[in-house]
Each structure stands twice: as structure tokens, then as C-alpha cells.
């Protein structure tokens with residue numbers, strides 16, 4: 001029996017929440033303009049021609065236009081050397097007009113992503129991937145927070161989901177999502193205050209542990225990994241996965257699959273994020289928010 005009476009009423013609408021945030025940002029940009037100040041400027045470096053990366057970066061540029069930011073996209077072929085990429089990062093670091101920038105991941109195999117991320121000035125690291133920002137986040141100091149993890153916390157807060165004291169099981173320990181979100185959820189940020197369990201590929205009895213969760217955050221990157229048998233009825237389900245699978249029925253030639261088997265799990269869940277339209281749009285909204293904070297020198301005074 002479905003836990004929810006209406007099949008769609010319990011969807012966690014990330015797209016709408018992201019729109020709300022963009023409207024708030026646009027209002028701030030209007031104030032900056034009225035005060036004769038420059039608008040925030042976000043730059044993105046995109047290496048190669050990965051279809052998914054192209055989509056995300058295009059969405060980021062469109063989102064900048066929506067809120068009134070300036071944006072710059074720097075594109076390079078996947079034969080760019082690591083030294084040349086580091087020189088491009090250094091140029092953005094020095095460019096006073098750029099408030100923040102990201103280097104889209106993944107990078108080609110011959111480039112060390114850690115080295116590139118460490119080369120970004122923490123003040124301009126609007127992805128929140130630099131060890132300085134990660135360290136400050138862990139220490140509870142003001143930091144530019146990684147966009148997907150902070151987007152998950154913000155999404156639940158704005159949707160009125162009470163997380164304080166709840167048991168949250170995070171599946172996946174990536175540097176970008178699983179590890180940082182497990183830290184943020186345990187903090188007092190937006191009254192998150194969860195008791196957190198972090199599961200990964202070596203976890204024993206994973207289904208049994210996930211079944212204990214009041215809140216499940218699925219960030220494994222494996223389509224439909226979370227099945228009905230892993231979900232306690234009435235759980236909150238946050239699906240971070242966006243894997244592209246070929247789909248001849250779609251005009252684009254692909255469809256997006258989350259890390260949760262939605263058809264099976266949605267009837268059991270109290271609330272659940274759809275894919276698309278859940279966590280993905282929040283990632284972009286939080287990137288815009290970080291760019292505003294960087295432009296205002298909120299974390300690192302200018």
C-alpha cells in the first residue's frame with residue numbers, strides 16, 4: 001500500500017526550490033546594480049567533450065544569465081597539458097573581474113584533479129572542493145561549502161523536512177558528495193543535526209543498515225542501486241544520482257537514472273526527490289549562492 005495518498009504530492013521539488021533561490025539571488029543582484037556595483041562573475045573551465053559535463057556547464061551558464069551574473073566559459077580540447085591547465089587556473093586566480101570559478105570534473109586521465117583543485121585560490125573556489133574550504137567546513141568555520149551537499153541540506157530545510165536527531169544513512173563516500181554531505185548533515189547547519197552513518201563499497205550488511213535510516217542519501221553513482229527491500233516505510237529519500245543511459249524513446253537519445261529505483265521505492269517513502277528535478281537543480285542554485293558570497297567577500301573578506 002502506498003505510504004502517500006497522492007502519487008506525486010510527496011515529491012521533493014528541487015527544481016522549484018532552486019527557482020526560489022534564484023529569484024532571491026536575482027533580487028540581490030538588482031540591489032548591487034542599483035548601488036552602482038559590479039555584478040558577480042562566474043567562470044567555468046571545461047576540458048573535453050563529455051556529454052554530461054557539457055549539459056551541466058551549459059545549465060550553469062544559463063543560470064548565471066537568469067540571475068543577472070556575468071559568466072565566462074573557457075573550453076579546451078582533452079589534449080591540453082596539465083601545465084597549460086594550471087596556467088589557466090592561475091590566470092583566473094589573478095583576474096580581478098572573476099569572483100569565482102570551477103573546473104568541471106572529471107578531467108582527462110593525464111591531469112591530476114587534486115593538483116588542479118589545490119591550485120584554485122580558496123576565495124574563488126565556488127565548488128568548495130579546495131582542502132582549505134573542506135578543512136574549514138569540518139572545523140565549523142565559515143567556508144565556501146560544496147554545492148551538492150549544501151544543496152541537499154538546504155532542500156530539506158526549505159521543504160520543511162525535520163532532520164534534527166534523525167538517523168541519516170549516506171551511501172557513497174566520494175570527495176564531492178558522500179563524504180562532505182555526511183559531515184554537513186551531522187552539523188547544526190540549518191538545524192540538520194542528523195545522526196549519520198556513512199556506507200560504501202566495503203560496507204557489510206548494507207541493505208540492513210540502510211533499512212534503519214529515517215533519511216537515505218544515495219550518492220553511489222550506480223543506477224537504481226537502492227531497492228524497496230532497503231527502505232523503511234516512511235523514510236525520506238534523497239537521490240543524488242544522475243547517470244545517463246541511452247534511451248531510443250527520448251529525443252535527446254538518453255534518459256537520466258537516479259541511484260534509487262524510483263518505481264519501487266517512491267510508494268514506500270514519506271518524501272522522495274525525483275531525477276531529474278531533485279538534487280541536480282539545487283547544485284546549480286548553491287553554486288550561484290557561493291558565487292554571490294565570494295563576490296561579497298563573505299567568507300574571505302576582500
Ligand SMILES: Nc1nc(=O)c2c([nH]1)NC[C@@H]1CN(c3ccc(C(=O)N[C@@H](CCC(=O)O)C(=O)O)cc3)C=[N+]21
Pocket residue numbers: 055056059102103104105106127147242256275276277278279280281283284
Ligand atoms: N567541478 C565540478 N563541479 C560540479 O558541481 C560537478 C562537476 N564538476 N562534475 C559533474 C557533477 C554533476 N553535477 C550536476 C549538476 C547539475 C545537474 C542537473 O542540473 N541535473 C538536472 C538534469 C540535467 C540533464 O538533463 O542532464 C536535474 O537533475 O534535474 C546534474 C549534475 C555537477 N557536478
Ligand SMILES: [Mg+2]
Pocket residue numbers: 148240241242279280283
Ligand atoms: Mg547532482
